Amino acid sequence: MTGAVVRADRVSLVDLLDRVLARGVVLTGDVTLSIADVDLVRVSLNALLTSVRAEFADDR
Amino acid sequence: MSAVWVYAVTDRDAPLDVPGVRDEPVRAVRHGTLTAAVSSVPLDEFGREPLHRNLSDLAWLEPVARAHHAVVTRVAERGPVVPLRLASVYRDDAGVAALLAERADDLTTALGRVTGCTEWGVKAYAPPAPPPAEVATEGSPGARYLAQRRAERTARERVRHSAVDLADRVDRTLRPLATAYRRHDDRQAWPAESAAPVLTASYLVADDRRAAFTDAVAGLAATDRVDLTGPWPPYSFAGLDET
Numbered sequence: 379m380t381g382a383v384v385r386a387d388r389v390s391l392v393d394l395l396d397r398v399l400a401r402g403v404v405l406t407g408d409v410t411l412s413i414a415d416v417d418l419v420r421v422s423l424n425a426l427l428t429s430v431r432a433e434f435a436d437d438r
Numbered sequence: 439m440s441a442v443w444v445y446a447v448t449d450r451d452a453p454l455d456v457p458g459v460r461d462e463p464v465r466a467v468r469h470g471t472l473t474a475a476v477s478s479v480p481l482d483e484f485g486r487e488p489l490h491r492n493l494s495d496l497a498w499l500e501p502v503a504r505a506h507h508a509v510v511t512r513v514a515e516r517g518p519v520v521p522l523r524l525a526s527v528y529r530d531d532a533g534v535a536a537l538l539a540e541r542a543d544d545l546t547t548a549l550g551r552v553t554g555c556t557e558w559g560v561k562a563y564a565p566p567a568p569p570p571a572e573v574a575t576e577g578s579p580g581a582r583y584l585a586q587r588r589a590e591r592t593a594r595e596r597v598r599h600s601a602v603d604l605a606d607r608v609d610r611t612l613r614p615l616a617t618a619y620r621r622h623d624d625r626q627a628w629p630a631e632s633a634a635p636v637l638t639a640s641y642l643v644a645d646d647r648r649a650a651f652t653d654a655v656a657g658l659a660a661t662d663r664v665d666l667t668g669p670w671p672p673y674s675f676a677g678l679d680e681t
Contacts, residue, residue, distance in 0.1 A: 397673040402523035
């Protein structure tokens with residue numbers, strides 16, 4: 379398929395996690411308890427990417 | 439014991455009609471003209487230690503990320519928004535209000551930058567490799583081997599060139615239509631993984647140029663694989679330390 383417009387509300391989890399985890403503003407102060415960073419979610423992301431690749435391969 | 443999850447900061451009323459993480463009601467924390475959309479989260483799940491454990495569990499992460507995005511998106515429907523990074527958790531509402539006060543100038547500047555704009559994600563993929571060139575079947579085995587190697591090298595170069603051309607063409611076409619842009623791909627790394635996009639970029643597009651922008655992407659997509667996602671809240675453009 380050549381080109382596609384994908385609505386954001388059906389957007390893939392990969393694109394969503396990329397935005398909410400890697401971008402978005404980091405606002406830190408004395409009252410900050412935690413903020414996600416990419417290192418913390420690496421295990422999740424690896425699992426996700428592996429499953430996405432498997433689905434992609436199934437589509438072939 | 440609970441803590442406060444912050445979704446986004448805006449200069450409009452935060453919507454209270456959308457469920458937050460774990461279906462907790464979303465409320466507003468205000469300071470001056472700024473409003474943070476927040477909700478309570480239990481410390482036994484969202485405190486530093488348990489949170490770090492939970493973030494590495496995709497089954498835990500997905501609904502939380504989707505809930506965060508849903509609130510950010512709802513706030514963005516009302517006006518300019520500065521989305522916070524996932525899992526921004528603070529001690530209490532008073533602490534969040536103090537943070538709004540402390541960073542008021544930066545937040546106001548960031549809100550001004552994204553007012554009337556949405557973010558669009560673009561990925562362009564390299565064209566498929568052309569069929570291998572005809573290689574001489576005559577001559578000595580050594581000569582045939584060298585000709586084969588040369589043909590492979592030429593084919594690889596051609597793919598690389600067309601990929602770089604495509605990335606440049608996409609960027610040249612779209613950048614003038616955008617208020618700001620971010621390139622997320624590592625140009626040097628390509629083609630470490632040939633299935634990876636040759637261009638991954640985000641464009642901040644003013645609402646009155648949205649049609650021109652999406653038309654331009656459609657034009658590019660007529661001849662190449664160029665995928666568009668959006669409109670997104672301006673996750674990539676709400677940084678506080680930018681000018």
